[in-house]
Amino acid sequence: MVTARLRVQDIEFSYDAVPILRSIDFEAGEGEIVAVLGPNGSGKTTLLRCMNRALSPSMGTVMVEERDLGSLTRKEIAKEMAVVPQNCVITFPFTALEVVMMGRNPSMDRFSREGKEDLEIVRQAMEATNVTGLAARTMNQLSGGERQRVIIARALAQKPKIMLLDEPTLHLDVNHQMDIMDLVKDLARREKLTVIMVSHDLNLAARYCDKAILLENGKVLSAGPVPEVLTQDNVLRVFKIRSVVQYDERIQSYSMTVLGTVQ
Amino acid sequence: MEPKQGGDITDMHSRRMARWTLALIALVLGLFGSIVICLCFGTVYISPQRVFEILFGLSTDATSTEIIIIQQVRLPRIMLAGVVGACLSIAGVALQGIFKNPMASPSVIGISQGAAFGASLTLVFGFSLASGDFAIPAMAFLFAMITLVIVYMLGRVEGYIPTTTLLLAGIAVGAFFSAMTSLLQILAAQGSTETMSQVVFWLMGGLNRANWDQFWIVLAFLIPGFILLFAFSRDLNAMIVGEAHATSLGVDPKTTTKIMLAGSALVTGAAVAFTGIIAFVGLMVPHIMRMVIGPDNRILFPASLLAGAIFLIVTDTVARTIMAPQELPVGIITAILGGPFFLYLLRRKKEATEW
Numbered sequence: 001m002v003t004a005r006l007r008v009q010d011i012e013f014s015y016d017a018v019p020i021l022r023s024i025d026f027e028a029g030e031g032e033i034v035a036v037l038g039p040n041g042s043g044k045t046t047l048l049r050c051m052n053r054a055l056s057p058s059m060g061t062v063m064v065e066e067r068d069l070g071s072l073t074r075k076e077i078a079k080e081m082a083v084v085p086q087n088c089v090i091t092f093p094f095t096a097l098e099v100v101m102m103g104r105n106p107s108m109d110r111f112s113r114e115g116k117e118d119l120e121i122v123r124q125a126m127e128a129t130n131v132t133g134l135a136a137r138t139m140n141q142l143s144g145g146e147r148q149r150v151i152i153a154r155a156l157a158q159k160p161k162i163m164l165l166d167e168p169t170l171h172l173d174v175n176h177q178m179d180i181m182d183l184v185k186d187l188a189r190r191e192k193l194t195v196i197m198v199s200h201d202l203n204l205a206a207r208y209c210d211k212a213i214l215l216e217n218g219k220v221l222s223a224g225p226v227p228e229v230l231t232q233d234n235v236l237r238v239f240k241i242r243s244v245v246q247y248d249e250r251i252q253s254y255s256m257t258v259l260g261t262v263q
Numbered sequence: 264m265e266p267k268q269g270g271d272i273t274d275m276h277s278r279r280m281a282r283w284t285l286a287l288i289a290l291v292l293g294l295f296g297s298i299v300i301c302l303c304f305g306t307v308y309i310s311p312q313r314v315f316e317i318l319f320g321l322s323t324d325a326t327s328t329e330i331i332i333i334q335q336v337r338l339p340r341i342m343l344a345g346v347v348g349a350c351l352s353i354a355g356v357a358l359q360g361i362f363k364n365p366m367a368s369p370s371v372i373g374i375s376q377g378a379a380f381g382a383s384l385t386l387v388f389g390f391s392l393a394s395g396d397f398a399i400p401a402m403a404f405l406f407a408m409i410t411l412v413i414v415y416m417l418g419r420v421e422g423y424i425p426t427t428t429l430l431l432a433g434i435a436v437g438a439f440f441s442a443m444t445s446l447l448q449i450l451a452a453q454g455s456t457e458t459m460s461q462v463v464f465w466l467m468g469g470l471n472r473a474n475w476d477q478f479w480i481v482l483a484f485l486i487p488g489f490i491l492l493f494a495f496s497r498d499l500n501a502m503i504v505g506e507a508h509a510t511s512l513g514v515d516p517k518t519t520t521k522i523m524l525a526g527s528a529l530v531t532g533a534a535v536a537f538t539g540i541i542a543f544v545g546l547m548v549p550h551i552m553r554m555v556i557g558p559d560n561r562i563l564f565p566a567s568l569l570a571g572a573i574f575l576i577v578t579d580t581v582a583r584t585i586m587a588p589q590e591l592p593v594g595i596i597t598a599i600l601g602g603p604f605f606l607y608l609l610r611r612k613k614e615a616t617e618w
Contacts, residue, residue, distance in 0.1 A: 008472035018386060041360060049507075052510065052511060054510040054511075055509065064295075072576065073513075074510070074511035074513045074514065076513075076517055078511060078512055078513030079513075083507065083508075083510070083511035084511075085507035085508055085511065086507070087505070088504065088505060088508070089505070090503060090504055090505075091363045091364060091365065091503060092365070092503055092553060092558035093553075093558055094500070094503070094504070094557075094558050094559075095557075097272060097275055097276070098500075098557075098558075098559060099504065101276075102497075102501055102504070102508075102512055103512070104512065105497060105498075105512045105513060106512060108497075110493070110494055110497075114276065119272060119273050119276055122272060123272045123273070126272065132272070135272060135275060136275060154512075157510070158511075158512070165513075166507075173528055180597070205301060209316075
């Protein structure tokens, strides 16, 4: 039996004795994009933070191939798994290149400097995300979409097997939302990355993700291929909308049409 | 200045490294130059050439009085100014980084005031954590740390620290400890003629009591403090982008925060213990260095250390010569420069949308 790239097993997390996540279980393979869906407060971001151990789950394990992340140091985890967090507001004028270079942090000793190999990895990461031309610009000179691409480049520079994205298209114009998702899909396929993505946007998730995990009150309501998860009943129950997911020939993928709200 | 677009990454990186090296060389030379030049000025003028000869023990026709003036009067004061300026500046870098806020500095957020109170406790009542030469700086460090934790907890709103609450918490805590320091000094002096000059010394800061022992003690705090902060400078870079980003990069936000707070309290405590509250040094120097050399803390710590030393050596020389024979507390000069600078930052901040 081939073990999956990423296995999340029986994760539980409580905050102030209030259970936030309960027995979360799923797997994801190489090159797969998995959407974590659910209404506000369903535990999506908490799940992401438990996965890279920014939070310590009270139970359960996260396995990357055969390694239990719980037994690794933060730096070791950062070589397996990179995160693209939700917002990025930088007070000081770091350039895009400096930010991408931070991706080499987990692989460097405390007092060492970036070597030839690090620079080559950074160059490739910036090319793959099409941000080479922005290298000298400071982060606050960039648009939201450009900034997001720089952060994705930094995540790539970590050379991870898993990439976690927290609402990567939030606050972006619709064309930039597509840009980012096209990029993520392309990276997943080419770099054989396993992508776990928290999203609000059911339609984008239906279109771009291979699998979905639908959370309801910190529990997995349904997990599997998108059309099996975003069924009329499930969506109605969790999001209180009537909808239909169909395969659309024009985009060669699924799309969701919202038919209306409930009353 | 519009930065150049594109370009080869390796080139950009090596240019950046070259700039760092150049900046450090320039600052080391500048530090040495400022020491020699500032040694010339005082009640009697001594030529740079002679200063140079005396410093390096070369054969010289300098009089023994001149040798004593340089070695026992001016040099210890200048060296103390250097290490104190360095301490306050690297503390400024650490605090601005951890608070993600260019308005933070030891005096602006009340740390120096807390340290001054700690030092006064030892001076007036004689008790401390440590004994001997380290008694005063040890208490100053303890109270710098206490103040820092208070301000950090007061200023924190939902996991981050907005400028308004940071500054307000800093003002309140700073004013409280300033008042307590003054009260202690007045109680201790019991109406002697020294009372007011004591109060002024602590509140405005001064280097007029400098001696070699103080220099060595402050240096003994500066070296480990600098190494500690510098060791975590790349972690601090990641923290500036955001805590979630730092975690993703294998950096532990809690550890980094603790290191930065402890390191800045350590050096601030040492600096304040012998010179009182010299304000705004830790605000201006890191900010100017950031404009010159960029925001990467790996260069910002060493560059600010050197620039802070130069800055306080020069301003103290101005303070002791501008109204000669009357000496001004150096804190007056730094505040005259720092006040408007602070307002300029505040105004820029208002205009900027990002922060």
